[in-house]
Amino acid sequence: MTPATHHSPGTPAPPARVLLLGFGAIGRHVATLLAPEREAGLLRMCAAERDVSAHRERAVPGVELSTTGTDTDCPTWDEALAATDLVVECAGVEPAGEYGPGVVAAGIDLVLTSVGALADPGTARRLLAGPGRLWVTNGAIGGFDVLGAAADSGGLDAVRIRTSKLPTSLLRPWMIETEKAELRALRPGDEPVTVFSGGPAEAIERFPANVNVAVGLAWATRGRTQPGGDGAGDGAGVGPQAGGAEEAELLQRSLDRVRVELVADPDAGRSRHAILATGDAGRFELTFESAPSPENPRTSGLTALSVTRTVREALNLT
Numbered sequence: 001m002t003p004a005t006h007h008s009p010g011t012p013a014p015p016a017r018v019l020l021l022g023f024g025a026i027g028r029h030v031a032t033l034l035a036p037e038r039e040a041g042l043l044r045m046c047a048a049e050r051d052v053s054a055h056r057e058r059a060v061p062g063v064e065l066s067t068t069g070t071d072t073d074c075p076t077w078d079e080a081l082a083a084t085d086l087v088v089e090c091a092g093v094e095p096a097g098e099y100g101p102g103v104v105a106a107g108i109d110l111v112l113t114s115v116g117a118l119a120d121p122g123t124a125r126r127l128l129a130g131p132g133r134l135w136v137t138n139g140a141i142g143g144f145d146v147l148g149a150a151a152d153s154g155g156l157d158a159v160r161i162r163t164s165k166l167p168t169s170l171l172r173p174w175m176i177e178t179e180k181a182e183l184r185a186l187r188p189g190d191e192p193v194t195v196f197s198g199g200p201a202e203a204i205e206r207f208p209a210n211v212n213v214a215v216g217l218a219w220a221t222r223g224r225t226q227p228g229g230d231g232a233g234d235g236a237g238v239g240p241q242a243g244g245a246e247e248a249e250l251l252q253r254s255l256d257r258v259r260v261e262l263v264a265d266p267d268a269g270r271s272r273h274a275i276l277a278t279g280d281a282g283r284f285e286l287t288f289e290s291a292p293s294p295e296n297p298r299t300s301g302l303t304a305l306s307v308t309r310t311v312r313e314a315l316n317l318t
C-alpha cells in the first residue's frame with residue numbers, strides 16, 4: 001500500500017502510518033532518521049515493544065508506543081496494526097516469523113530487516129504470499145544491482161560471504177563453555193577463529209543476530225521468476241503479483257548455493273562482510289565495513305540506513 005498516493009487530487013495526502021516491530025538499536029535509529037518526514041507531516045510512527053515500561057524513559061519524540069506484550073496502558077499489537085499502512089520489522093528472526101505473515105495476510109506491506117526469517121521455507125512462503133507486499137531490505141550489505149543482474153542471467157555459479165565480527169558479539173547461549181571461553185580469550189593480534197562454515201539456513205539458526213546478510217545475499221541472487229517478470233531487483237517489494245510461491249522456490253535454491261563463513265576476529269574494529277560471486281557473468285568481489293550503529297557498536301550502522309531507504313521507497317517518499 002502506498003498511502004502517500006491514495007488521496008483525492010487537490011487535498012494534502014494524509015500521513016502514512018508506520019508501525020515499527022521492535023524498538024532497539026535499528027528501530028530507534030530508523031525513527032531518528034525519519035524525523036524530517038514526521039515533522040513535515042508525511043509520517044506518523046508507532047513502535048511496538050514486548051515490554052513497553054522498559055522503553056518509556058528512552059522515548060523518541062513523535063513516536064508512540066504499543067505492545068506485543070501485556071502492558072495495559074498502550075495500544076495492543078492488533079489495535080496498532082489496524083491503524084497501520086506499513087510495518088517495519090526490526091525485532092529479530094523469531095518475532096519476524098511470528099508476526100510478519102499476519103501482517104502481509106492482512107494486506108499490509110512489510111519491511112523485513114531480519115531477512116534471516118526467509119531461510120525457513122514455510123515462513124518464506126507465507127511472507128511472500130501477499131496480499132501485502134514484502135520489502136526485503138539490503139541491510140548491512142549491498143551491490144545487489146550488480147549481483148542481481150548477474151544472477152538474473154544465470155551467470156553465477158558460486159556465491160560466498162565471509163562475515164567477521166568481534167568475538168564477544170558471537171557468543172551464543174547454546175555454545176559449550178570451552179567455545180565461549182575461547183572467544184572471550186581472543187585478544188587483538190590473535191589469529192581469527194572461524195565459528196561457522198556452511199549454508200545460510202543453518203548459519204541463521206545458530207547466529208540469528210549476525211548472519212541476516214547471508215540470507216539477504218541469497219535473496220538478492222535468487223534470479224528471475226519468469227522471462228519478462230519484474231520480481232527480482234534491488235530491494236524490490238514483492239507480492240502475489242510477482243509470484244510469491246515461485247519466489248520462495250527460487251530463494252530455496254539460492255540458499256543452497258550461498259556459502260557462509262562466520263569469523264571471530266579480535267581485530268575487527270568494524271563488522272566486515274566480504275562477498276565473492278563467480279560464474280559466466282564474471283568475478284565480483286565486494287567488501288563492506290560500515291560505521292557501527294550509534295545505538296549498538298556490534299551492529300553495522302548501515303542496516304538502519306538501508307531500512308530507512310526501503311521505508312521511503314515503500315511509501316513513495318523518495
Ligand SMILES: NC(=O)C1=CN([C@@H]2O[C@H](COP(=O)(O)OP(=O)(O)OC[C@H]3O[C@@H](n4cnc5c(N)ncnc54)[C@H](OP(=O)(O)O)[C@@H]3O)[C@@H](O)[C@H]2O)C=CC1
Nearest residue numbers: 022023024025026049050068090091092095114139140212
Ligand atoms: N539485514 C541485516 O543486514 C541485519 C539485520 N538485523 C536484524 O535486525 C534485528 C534487530 O537488530 P537490533 O535493533 O540491533 O537489535 P536490538 O536487540 O537492539 O533490538 C531488537 C528490539 O526488538 C524487541 N523485540 C524482540 N522481540 C519482540 C517482540 N516479540 N515484540 C516486540 N518487540 C520485540 C527487543 O525487545 P527486548 O529488549 O524486550 O528484547 C528489542 O528492543 C536483529 O535481531 C537482526 O535479526 C541486524 C543487523 C543487520
Ligand SMILES: O=C([O-])CC(=O)C(=O)O
Nearest residue numbers: 209210211212213271300
Ligand atoms: O550488522 C551486521 O553487520 C550484520 C548482521 O548483524 C546480520 O546480518 O545479522
